[in-house]
Amino acid sequence: MDIFTSLIGGLFIALEPLNFAIMLGGLAVGTIAGALPGISFVNAMAMALPFTYSMTPIGAMMFLGGIYCGGVFGGSISAILINIPGTPASLPTCWEGYSMTKRGEAAKALMLALLASALGGIASALLLTFAAPPFADVALTFDQPEFFAATFLGLISVIAIAKESPVISMVSLFSGILIGSVGVDPLYGMPRLTFGLPMLQNGIDFVVVMIGLFAITEVLEMLGKRAHGDGEARGVRMRLPSLKQLWALRAPAMRGTTIGCLIGMVPGAGATVGAVVAYGMEKQISQNGDSFGTGVEAGLVAPEAANSATTGAAMIPLLTLGIPGSAATAIMLAALVLHGVTPGPMLFATQSELVYTVFASMILANLFMVLAGVMVARGFATLMRVPPTVLGAFIVVLSVVGAYGVRNNIADVYICLAFGVLGYLMKHFSFPSAPLVLGVILGPLAERYFMTSMANYDNDPTIFLTRPISGGIMAFAALFILWALMPGVVKRLKSIVLRQLKSTA
Amino acid sequence: MSSGAYLRELSAPAGFLAGAIFLRSHVVESPEMANQMTRGLVGPASWPQLLLLVIAFFSVLWAVERVVLFKKQTTPRLATSDALATPINLQMGVAILFILLYGYLLAVIGFPAATLLYLVAWCALGGMRRAIQVSLISLLGTVVFLYLFVKLAAMPLERGQGVMGEFSIALYRLLGIY
Numbered sequence: 064m065d066i067f068t069s070l071i072g073g074l075f076i077a078l079e080p081l082n083f084a085i086m087l088g089g090l091a092v093g094t095i096a097g098a099l100p101g102i103s104f105v106n107a108m109a110m111a112l113p114f115t116y117s118m119t120p121i122g123a124m125m126f127l128g129g130i131y132c133g134g135v136f137g138g139s140i141s142a143i144l145i146n147i148p149g150t151p152a153s154l155p156t157c158w159e160g161y162s163m164t165k166r167g168e169a170a171k172a173l174m175l176a177l178l179a180s181a182l183g184g185i186a187s188a189l190l191l192t193f194a195a196p197p198f199a200d201v202a203l204t205f206d207q208p209e210f211f212a213a214t215f216l217g218l219i220s221v222i223a224i225a226k227e228s229p230v231i232s233m234v235s236l237f238s239g240i241l242i243g244s245v246g247v248d249p250l251y252g253m254p255r256l257t258f259g260l261p262m263l264q265n266g267i268d269f270v271v272v273m274i275g276l277f278a279i280t281e282v283l284e285m286l287g288k289r290a291h292g293d294g295e296a297r298g299v300r301m302r303l304p305s306l307k308q309l310w311a312l313r314a315p316a317m318r319g320t321t322i323g324c325l326i327g328m329v330p331g332a333g334a335t336v337g338a339v340v341a342y343g344m345e346k347q348i349s350q351n352g353d354s355f356g357t358g359v360e361a362g363l364v365a366p367e368a369a370n371s372a373t374t375g376a377a378m379i380p381l382l383t384l385g386i387p388g389s390a391a392t393a394i395m396l397a398a399l400v401l402h403g404v405t406p407g408p409m410l411f412a413t414q415s416e417l418v419y420t421v422f423a424s425m426i427l428a429n430l431f432m433v434l435a436g437v438m439v440a441r442g443f444a445t446l447m448r449v450p451p452t453v454l455g456a457f458i459v460v461l462s463v464v465g466a467y468g469v470r471n472n473i474a475d476v477y478i479c480l481a482f483g484v485l486g487y488l489m490k491h492f493s494f495p496s497a498p499l500v501l502g503v504i505l506g507p508l509a510e511r512y513f514m515t516s517m518a519n520y521d522n523d524p525t526i527f528l529t530r531p532i533s534g535g536i537m538a539f540a541a542l543f544i545l546w547a548l549m550p551g552v553v554k555r556l557k558s559i560v561l562r563q564l565k566s567t568a
Numbered sequence: 569m570s571s572g573a574y575l576r577e578l579s580a581p582a583g584f585l586a587g588a589i590f591l592r593s594h595v596v597e598s599p600e601m602a603n604q605m606t607r608g609l610v611g612p613a614s615w616p617q618l619l620l621l622v623i624a625f626f627s628v629l630w631a632v633e634r635v636v637l638f639k640k641q642t643t644p645r646l647a648t649s650d651a652l653a654t655p656i657n658l659q660m661g662v663a664i665l666f667i668l669l670y671g672y673l674l675a676v677i678g679f680p681a682a683t684l685l686y687l688v689a690w691c692a693l694g695g696m697r698r699a700i701q702v703s704l705i706s707l708l709g710t711v712v713f714l715y716l717f718v719k720l721a722a723m724p725l726e727r728g729q730g731v732m733g734e735f736s737i738a739l740y741r742l743l744g745i746y
Contacts, residue, residue: 230626230629230630230633231630233622233626234581234584234623234626234627234630237619237622237623237626238584238623240619241591241616241619241620241623244615244616244619248612250610250612251605251611251612253596253601253602253605253612253613254596254597255595255596255612255613255616256591256594256595256616257597258594259597279667282667283660283663283664283667286659286660286663286693286694287657287659287660450694450696451694452690452691452693452694452695452696453691453694453696453705453709455690455694456686456687456690456691456694456705456709457709459667459670459686459690460683460686460687460709460713463670463671463674464679464713464717464723464725467674467723467725467726468717468721468723471723471724473674473675473726476671476674477671477672479671480667480668480670480671483667484664484667484668487660487664492580494580510615513615514610514614514615517608517609517610518610521608522607522608522609522610524609
């Protein structure tokens with residue numbers, strides 16, 4: 064009851080005209096930044112940080128919280144409409160959302176993604192409100208082996224994504240992780256796989272790879288299909304999902320939300336792991352699992368709910384322990400510190416008004432995100448009326464600027480374009496690109512956690528299995544692999560037995 | 569089954585295997601120094617070498633799988649959304665060339681000029697023949713991109729070298745974004 068009263072108090076403060084306007088401004092900035100390739104919401108939060116100096120601590124947190132919530136969804140707008148994930152967490156959204164767009168269901172895909180995001184975000188904000196302290200205790204027991212186990216779980220979810228060709232997908236995944244390891248080694252400072260090229264010293268950023276593999280490849284494919292006269296209908300039919308359709312998707316949305324909340328609390332795991340694991344799980348659970356990748360609504364809803372559900376959950380370790388679990392929450396920590404607020408267990412006692420206003424603003428931000436999302440998505444949707452040639456040309460320019468904007472480095476543009484051509488060749492030879500991208504995104508995280516675990520625990524690789532939580536996550540990962548591969552193995556065994564029976568008969 | 573058919577089937581996994589073997593000895597410039605720094609599994613080259621080992625292992629598995637499937641005369645199915653046959657023809661080759669050339673020209677003649685030229689070339693390649701239409705799309709598109717990224721997002725986009733750098737600055741001044 065005490066929490067409830069505090070939350071109502073926080074809600075009143077959040078609804079004060081100035082605070083509310085600040086939050087809406089943050090939402091708009093975040094959604095637009097998230098939707099523009101290369102300008103991620105983290106960049107937008109970093110750019111917005113100086114503007115928070117003149118705000119109150121509550122205003123600053125509401126502004127940044129608005130950008131955070133809006134940005135996580137914003138990334139899905141470009142993922143659905145032009146196959147460019149605005150944020151790494153929007154990667155699974157490309158797989159299903161863009162397929163829906165190609166079928167002429169862009170508006171439906173956007174609306175489903177938006178509602179799933181809002182649901183995930185609100186559930187996460189409620190979790191933040193009511194369960195922050197106990198969950199913080201659990202998060203406190205996490206060390207490097209647990210972080211590695213969580214990242215490993217994200218990586219192995221690729222088995223579910225491409226279980227029909229697990230071996231080739233593994234080659235693709237590990238090639239991606241290898242690409243992620245290019246550059247200066249994080250522990251020793253020694254260049255690896257750079258072949259003396261200065262442009263590779265800083266490593267290959269996953270955003271650059273992602274833009275190249277998805278956007279540039281898509282443009283080339285668009286051109287190729289147009290030349291063959293089989294271009295898709297690209298118009299946006301404004302047919303929104305019915306209530307019945309929404310109700311049918313309640314289970315994937317709830318599953319995605321739960322996974323997002325659980326993974327979001329693990330510092331470092333974040334929205335990308337949450338979205339990918341949710342997608343993999345949904346593919347396993349869904350009756351249409353085999354159709355995933357062709358625009359299955361459940362495959363869009365689950366990761367969308369999951370990536371938004373990580374927003375509130377990621378703030379649990381920030382507010383209760385002072386540990387930022389992601390780049391976005393690190394910026395929020397900076398904003399708090401700039402305003403003389405020290406996050407940690409005492410924050411709830413000394414600054415309860417601020418804490419509960421932040422909680423309330425997260426709920427409000429996710430509610431009003433629907434409005435901001437619809438407005439930004441409508442603006443973006445006009446892109447779909449543009450002729451494919453012009454759209455393709457603009458996507459290439461956006462991709463180039465997006466790649467350049469990652470580090471203001473022309474070398475990233477070259478790498479992006481090279482991956483674009485590589486992606487086209489991969490498609491031509493039917494080599495899966497999704498596991499490679501996942502490897503590039505999660506590989507550096509996995510390496511950092513693996514190496515620090517080894518360094519901290521006497522080079523003992525069994526540490527991942529002997530510690531209760533990491534062992535539990537690894538066991539879950541093993542079960543997940545078995546679960547994903549079992550149908551294929553059973554099918555093969557059956558065919559072998561049948562063949563032998565036939566030959567003996 | 570001919571040896572040529574076998575070779576075709578095995579070319580991709582063999583390529584990955586050969587790449588993994590080659591890269592294992594080229595992970596760092598000084599393997600001796602890396603070895604001295606390595607303690608157990610922790611060292612500057614340990615992680616990439618571990619990955620290369622795994623890639624080599626799966627490449628062998630892949631090769632075995634291809635041979636088995638080839639003997640059964642079934643086409644191996646690949647990943648879900650990626651399994652699309654895409655054409656490679658002259659137009660595609662030109663498109664790839666345009667994209668790579670655009671990337672190269674960005675640093676040489678700057679973002680405004682390179683983008684304008686690229687948009688004109690791409691529209692022509694895509695079959696747009698009306699000069700006014702192509703010019704308008706290219707010009708307006710370039711100006712919108714400049715306002716969006718140079719003015720609003722304050723991104724230091726490439727201006728080009730020498731006289732092209734000066735041209736870019738003059739254009740920025742003309743547009744009121746510098």
